[in-house]
Amino acid sequence: MSIFLNERSKVIVQGMTGAEGTKHTTKMLAAGTNIVGGVNARKAGQTASIGGRDLTVYGTVEEAIKETGADVSVVFVPPRFAKDAVIEAIDAEIPLAVVITEGIPVHDSAYMWAHAVATGNKTRIIGPNCPGIISPGKSNAGIIPADITGPGRIGLVSKSGTLTYQMMYELREIGFSTAIGIGGDPIIGTTHIDALAAFQDDPDTDAIVMIGEIGGDAEERAADYIHNNLTKPVVGYVAGFTAPEGKTMGHAGAIVSGSSGTAQAKKQALEAAGVKVGKTPSETAALMKEIMKSLG
Template identity: 70%
Template structure:
């Protein structure tokens, strides 16, 4: 099985006619994703051809969903228009919306995250994330589809590049689903959301959690693991050498004093029974040992 995304998922690409949207739509379709429509305001009635098959373009998400019955959207629109794009997806009643766009103002993100949660029906992932992939089933976002195959591990990560590295290092075992939740201060879905879903998925046997400096998301995930997760979890926290007070890569990755450090996060995870690697490769080795011991 997988979480949130499978071969039945039908996908709308918001911003499909732009250069990034078009490029990644081609990659998603090549990975088997069922892309059924694009949305670009003002370009309704057009189509874009991928692998000799035209994909219709609509002016609104509501029109695209009504015409195709789509369940999922992925957002490749400029940061200034992302809030409205997400609101349109929620209003259209989609089950899942994945926001790839980076540089979205935190105020906008806070507003559309709250709007999606209040809707009670739209799962939001991102912004500033690589998306999610259920290998062999569907791929929504920018995760390279060829670096790993289907398997027994669930992966949740703040970092896109570390998602790719971990998938590659554990490619012989494979993944049920890999989710990049994004590294902004406000996220549509959290480590805890993914942990809960992986715990409930009967074909996910072990979980990799990748975090980074800044905030307390990893500490909260550690507390949740201690109370609710029965499956083995291994972790990695990026940023052991990060200087205090300097933003590192993601907008949420900043250490203030002793708060948000990789050392503190590692300690919290280990206290919850999570084996934590000092490097991505060491983390992969820890997972390999765990999988080898599973029945």
């Protein structure tokens, strides 16, 4: 099992024929992802030879779904066109849209999210500004390097792309059911809580790593959810202990105002919910190794 993405997932790539789309489509194919086509209105009907495969380029997401049965779209569309691309995916009712694009204006992200809700939440959005999702050995939708780790029984949800990769590497000997990078923008689709709930329900996930960062209150809300709903062990890490107040750090959403959104406040909320929190990524990985050892 895995969450949101598995070996049966049929993936299309919006923006597949652009430079980034082509590069990462090649890598996703090499990871075993079942990519069934791309979408680019200007190149509809053409065939793109990528990663040793001839992939059809469709004019719309709706057409791609009709022709291929696609149920996942990975979006590599420049920021100014990204809103329209995601709205198109939502209107076509694709079950999962993984939005890699960074630099999407916040009001565009808000519009996309509101549109998904207004149309019945038929499309789960991951991102924007995220590395995507990987179920190792099964499928990879996004830009997460597929050779860091193998399949296993840890679930990972992270705001940070690079920390996702580091945690996967640190725990590579144990492996992951699914690793999901949700992105650090102020408005995102899938949240920590969404991923935690899915991991709780996944019989092949035994324990969960949650990586947060300064800014907002997502980690505090996740801590409350963990306390009330999770029976599986969770370890956490919060990036940004040394961040100065009032400065945006890394992601657009990583800004501290007063005591709100500080790493210390998030750490305390998580620990109060029974989550073991590491001071560094490596210490967090060590805590998870202890847990997995105790679970046998």
